[in-house]
Amino acid sequence: MHASAVGIIRVDGKQLLLKLYNICILPIMLYGSECWALSKADARKIDALDQWCLRRILDICWYHRISNREVKRMTEQPPLTDIMQKKKTHVVWPRGQNGRDS
Numbered sequence: 379m380h381a382s383a384v385g386i387i388r389v390d391g392k393q394l395l396l397k398l399y400n401i402c403i404l405p406i407m408l409y410g411s412e413c414w415a416l417s418k419a420d421a422r423k424i425d426a427l428d429q430w431c432l433r434r435i436l437d438i439c440w441y442h443r444i445s446n447r448e449v450k451r452m453t454e455q456p457p458l459t460d461i462m463q464k465k466k467t468h469v470v471w472p473r474g475q476n477g478r479d480s
Contacts, residue, residue, distance in 0.1 A: 392435060392436060392437075395435045396435060396453060396455075399431060399432075399435060400455075403431065404458075404461070407424075407427070407428075407458065408458075408461065408462060408465060411462040411465055411466070412462075412465050412466050414462070416459070416462075421459045424458050424459055424462070425457050425458055425459055427458070428455075428457065428458035429446050429449060432449050432450075432453050432455060433449060435453075436449065436452060436453070
C-alpha cells in the first residue's frame with residue numbers, strides 16, 4: 379500500500395525529534411518560568427541546556443565546530459530565555475478582591 383493512500387506522513391527523524399522537543403520538553407523546561415527571577419548566570423545555563431539538547435537532536439559533536447548561531451539557524455528555534463521573556467510579558471496577574479490590589 380502506498381503511504382499517501384493511507385494518510386501516513388513521512389517525517390525526517392530530526393524533524394520529528396524537534397517537534398517532540400517543542401511539544402514535550404519545552405513545556406517542562408518552561409513550567410512556572412513566568413515567576414522566576416533569573417540572573418545572567420542562570421540565563422546562560424538555561425540557554426546552554428537548550429543548546430545541548432538541540433545539538434543532541436541534530437547529532438552535532440563538539441569537534442564538528444558548528445557555532446550556536448548556526449544551530450539556531452538550522453533548527454529555527456529562538457533562545458529559551460527569549461521564549462521565557464515572552465511568556466513573562468504575557469502573564470496576567472490576578473488582582474485582589476473587587477479589582478483592587480491587596
